[in-house]
Amino acid sequence: xxxxxxxxxxxxxxxxxxxxxxxxxxxxxxxxxxxxxxxxxxxxxxxxxxxxxxxxxxxxxxxxxxxxxxxxxxxxxxxxxxxxxxxxxxxxxxxxxxxxxxxxxxxxxxxxxxxxxxxxxxxxxxxxxxxxxxxxxxxxxxxxxxxxxxxxxxxxxxxxxxxxxxxxxxxxxxxxxxxxxxxxxxxxxxxxxxxxxxxxxx
Numbered sequence: 001x002x003x004x005x006x007x008x009x010x011x012x013x014x015x016x017x018x019x020x021x022x023x024x025x026x027x028x029x030x031x032x033x034x035x036x037x038x039x040x041x042x043x044x045x046x047x048x049x050x051x052x053x054x055x056x057x058x059x060x061x062x063x064x065x066x067x068x069x070x071x072x073x074x075x076x077x078x079x080x081x082x083x084x085x086x087x088x089x090x091x092x093x094x095x096x097x098x099x100x101x102x103x104x105x106x107x108x109x110x111x112x113x114x115x116x117x118x119x120x121x122x123x124x125x126x127x128x129x130x131x132x133x134x135x136x137x138x139x140x141x142x143x144x145x146x147x148x149x150x151x152x153x154x155x156x157x158x159x160x161x162x163x164x165x166x167x168x169x170x171x172x173x174x175x176x177x178x179x180x181x182x183x184x185x186x187x188x189x190x191x192x193x194x195x196x197x198x199x200x201x202x
Contacts, residue, residue: 005036005040005044006040006044008034008035008036009030009034009036009040009041009044009045009052010052010055010056010059011034012030012033012034012036013025013030013034013052013053013056014056014059014060014103015033015100016029016030016033017053017056017057017103017106017107018100018101018103018106019099019100019106020106021106021107021109021110022053022106022107022110022112022115022118023110023112024106024110025049025053026049027041027048027049030049030052050115050117050118053107053115053118054115054117054118054121057103057104057107057118057121057122058121060103060104061103061104061121061124061125061128063103064103064125064129065125065128065129065132067088068085068129068132068133069132071084071085071088072132072133072135072136076140077140077186077189078133078136078137078139078140078185078189079182079183079185079186079189080182081136082133082154082178082181082182082185083178083179083181083182085154085158086158086161086174086175086177086178086181087174087175087178089158089161089162089174090165090171090174090175091171093162093165093166093171093174094171097169098165098166098169099166101162101163101166102158102159102162104122104125105159105162107122108122126155129155130148130151130152130155131151133150133151133154133155134147134148134150134151135147137150137151137185137188137189140189140192141189141192141195142185142188142189142191142192143192143195146188147188150184150185150188153181153184154181157177157181161173161174161177
């Protein structure tokens, strides 16, 4: 029962954070939506709201990181993998009826600078996601500098497109940009292969 209550509090907090952000989510909101007693919340999370939000955010980041890594590892062609990522984001938005986007974006936009651990966690998340993309492009032969720029392009476009898709309640923008970004990555990979052959004297 105790674990059920803890899980319910975590799940409720994760949902409210994605809907309302850090400042828009109060402990009273969490208690009301979860149906958990106040005493149970402080039993499981003696650090209160900040401890709870940090734990939820850490779990959310870990989930996104795992899915991103699995998708990139499953395809030899990073252009195909990235296209899959855009499609997965589109399906996620449709599944939640365009009500929820990136799990950490609302927290970042709230700028919780008074909680340094949370700010550091969000910054590290983006660095990790961008790093996974960059590594996939480098493995495919794209030079480091361009691989980093492409990784930034993918991550920033996904974040922006989630906002546009939610505003328009349409995943079509994701599909359109996915095709263009995949083509750009494919071009970069081919250019890297040509460069490697030239350097090898083939």
